[in-house]
Amino acid sequence: MFRVIDKVRRFLVSGLLLLLLLPAAGQLIQVHSQLGSDSLMIGEQIEYTLRVEASKEVEFTLPSIEDTLSSTIEVIAPLSSDTIFEENRILIEHSYLITVFEPGSQIVPYQEVIYKKGALSDTARSMPLILHVYAPEIDTSQQIKPIKAPINTPVTFKEILPWAAIGLGGLLITGAVLCLLLRFLRRK
Numbered sequence: 001m002f003r004v005i006d007k008v009r010r011f012l013v014s015g016l017l018l019l020l021l022l023p024a025a026g027q028l029i030q031v032h033s034q035l036g037s038d039s040l041m042i043g044e045q046i047e048y049t050l051r052v053e054a055s056k057e058v059e060f061t062l063p064s065i066e067d068t069l070s071s072t073i074e075v076i077a078p079l080s081s082d083t084i085f086e087e088n089r090i091l092i093e094h095s096y097l098i099t100v101f102e103p104g105s106q107i108v109p110y111q112e113v114i115y116k117k118g119a120l121s122d123t124a125r126s127m128p129l130i131l132h133v134y135a136p137e138i139d140t141s142q143q144i145k146p147i148k149a150p151i152n153t154p155v156t157f158k159e160i161l162p163w164a165a166i167g168l169g170g171l172l173i174t175g176a177v178l179c180l181l182l183r184f185l186r187r188k
Helices: 002-021 157-187
Strands: 029-035 039-041 045-055 059-061 073-085 089-100 104-108 112-117 120-125 129-134
Touching (some): 029 120, 045 112
Parallel strands (some): 039 129
Antiparallel strands (some): 059 112, 112 120
16 A cells, blocks of 8 residues: 555656746747757767747847857857748857867756846856767778878869960950050150
8 A cells, every 4th residue: 555655755856847847838938959860970960059039028148159169179160050030039040060079978058048137136057068079990900001192083164164264364464554655655
């Protein structure tokens, strides 16, 4: 009998905890971060997205993401930025191209968004993410191979055209200057 009551109590407590973890619809602001993949090879590039959803009456400041997310995670370039206005909510989404050059599990740190509504001022954070970075496997039992020679590719007309246009333009300008100079000297 006590075992059944204990199990029911545990079930109710677990259910209440799960309800507390769900985001409430009336929250002032929500900050989420997301990776395009949870793993990559050294030097590969993936997308990192920061999404902020807030009530329209909330003023907030997004974090400045420039060249790094952490000491090991580099930001290559911003990919996109999008703002969506709904009835009384605003959704801002920024995407970045990131890469890592150290193997192992890397932690993508949380991002802080400072917000203010009236006299209330606080900070909302995204959850930190884990990114698994793998190094290529190297077979040391095999002999080291020489570096391959560059591939010899033919030059196309499309590659020559800008240089030919610059050269032809330079010749025309030089010819025009010489003609004007000769006319000026003949008049004297």
